[in-house]
Amino acid sequence: MTLITDIRLRRILDSRGNPTVEADVLTESGGFGRAAAPSGASTGEYEAVERPPTEAIAAAREHAVPRLVGEAYAGNQREVDAILHAADGTDDFSEIGANSAVAISMAAAKAGADVLGAPLFQHLGGTFRGQNVPIPLGNVVGGGEHAADATDIQEFLVAPVGAPSVEDAVFANAQAHAVVADLLAERDVACGKGDEGAWAPSIDDSEAFELVEAAVSQVEDDVGFEVGFGLDVAGAELYNNDSENYEYSDENRDTAEQIAYVAELVEEYDLVYVEDPLDEDDYEAFAQLTDEVGDQTLICGDDLFVTNTDRLREGIDRDAANSILIKPNQIGTLTDAVDAIELATANGYDSVVSHRSGETEDTTIAHLAVATDVPFIKTGAVGGERTAKLNELIRIADDAT
Numbered sequence: 001m002t003l004i005t006d007i008r009l010r011r012i013l014d015s016r017g018n019p020t021v022e023a024d025v026l027t028e029s030g031g032f033g034r035a036a037a038p039s040g041a042s043t044g045e046y047e048a049v050e051r052p053p054t055e056a057i058a059a060a061r062e063h064a065v066p067r068l069v070g071e072a073y074a075g076n077q078r079e080v081d082a083i084l085h086a087a088d089g090t091d092d093f094s095e096i097g098a099n100s101a102v103a104i105s106m107a108a109a110k111a112g113a114d115v116l117g118a119p120l121f122q123h124l125g126g127t128f129r130g131q132n133v134p135i136p137l138g139n140v141v142g143g144g145e146h147a148a149d150a151t152d153i154q155e156f157l158v159a160p161v162g163a164p165s166v167e168d169a170v171f172a173n174a175q176a177h178a179v180v181a182d183l184l185a186e187r188d189v190a191c192g193k194g195d196e197g198a199w200a201p202s203i204d205d206s207e208a209f210e211l212v213e214a215a216v217s218q219v220e221d222d223v224g225f226e227v228g229f230g231l232d233v234a235g236a237e238l239y240n241n242d243s244e245n246y247e248y249s250d251e252n253r254d255t256a257e258q259i260a261y262v263a264e265l266v267e268e269y270d271l272v273y274v275e276d277p278l279d280e281d282d283y284e285a286f287a288q289l290t291d292e293v294g295d296q297t298l299i300c301g302d303d304l305f306v307t308n309t310d311r312l313r314e315g316i317d318r319d320a321a322n323s324i325l326i327k328p329n330q331i332g333t334l335t336d337a338v339d340a341i342e343l344a345t346a347n348g349y350d351s352v353v354s355h356r357s358g359e360t361e362d363t364t365i366a367h368l369a370v371a372t373d374v375p376f377i378k379t380g381a382v383g384g385e386r387t388a389k390l391n392e393l394i395r396i397a398d399d400a401t
């Protein structure tokens with residue numbers, strides 16, 4: 001029934017105005033799935049390779065499409081994804097592009113769900129999933145690679161950890177985003193938004209901490225449940241391999257100083273989440289920080305792990321973190337992403353399913369997060385390509401997908 005009969009690939013726009021790959025998968029019994037690849041800006045060095053969309057599409061048409069059409073069943077995700085790997089023939093999708101691979105992988109999953117007449121999360125996770133919807137981490141202030149002339153730390157994330165429902169959590173994040181705008185206006189700080197819809201003011205990190213702390217506490221008082229905050233430091237972007245320093249606008253920190261700085265931030269602001277506090281090659285420094293504050297907060301590896309089970313296994317062996325960011329396009333298929341989540345869960349790591357800075361209206365990650373029962377999803381606070389996922393989570397909780 002889910003035999004793939006056609007795959008169509010095209011270039012569409014992403015949220016930055018760049019081209020990305022969209023895939024349609026059609027099946028014998030009329031099933032249809034459509035998905036689009038997101039795209040990172042602060043990409044990890046060890047991610048699967050994103051090719052320019054025109055090249056990725058041509059290569060996938062030549063190598064992958066003929067192996068899938070009339071051969072594979074969209075309902076059998078592992079088979080589809082294994083064929084994508086075999087068709088590519090490299091270990092980083094540098095032939096067909098991780099952007100073509102992930103678009104086809106996700107579109108096949110949607111086609112499989114369509115044939116079943118089931119929501120995507122249920123097709124991916126089984127009938128007992130759907131009761132737990134992850135708490136969204138909402139980016140309200142940011143800079144780094146996502147905005148020019150803004151904070152050094154890439155993302156200040158609101159974490160409504162006490163929210164009784166995903167709907168309450170989504171609205172708390174949006175409220176915090178609005179409160180930050182009011183606080184900036186009171187200070188006469190003009191600003192635009194970064195790639196993920198967070199405010200991107202030209203302020204230093206210490207002022208951003210002050211603002212986000214104030215916004216979070218105002219929202220917490222208003223909503224009556226616990227709202228914390230966290231960070232994506234994007235440490236690899238700050239780290240200079242030559243100077244061996246983390247280079248901030250106002251000062252440089254060596255690795256020991258960076259560990260002490262982040263540990264202090266965790267204490268001072270009671271941070272519930274810290275992503276990529278250190279460089280993507282420095283498992284040892286990650287392990288030191290996790291040893292110091294890992295019992296108080298999530299230390300999450302994004303560029304460190306790149307959704308890759310080999311890198312995650314090394315991290316687990318070295319006690320480098322206690323959580324992993326999951327971005328399907330970092331590794332190229334849903335199977336690989338789910339394998340990373342399962343390895344994490346088996347070893348006591350929390351998984352955080354995540355968007356990319358360049359996004360589309362695609363909602364696959366909302367379903368993936370529910371299907372795999374992860375505690376958190378990071379997908380922005382406002383902006384159409386972000387609210388596409390947030391609103392889908394509300395629909396899933398309302399049994400309306």
Ligand SMILES: C=C(OP(=O)(O)O)C(=O)O
Pocket residue numbers: 039040041042043044145232234302354355356357358
């Ligand atoms: C979402 C992120 O940014 P990008 O997509 O640019 O890697 C991130 O670093 O977590």
Ligand SMILES: [Mg+2]
Pocket residue numbers: 232234275276302303
């Ligand atoms: Mg990150």
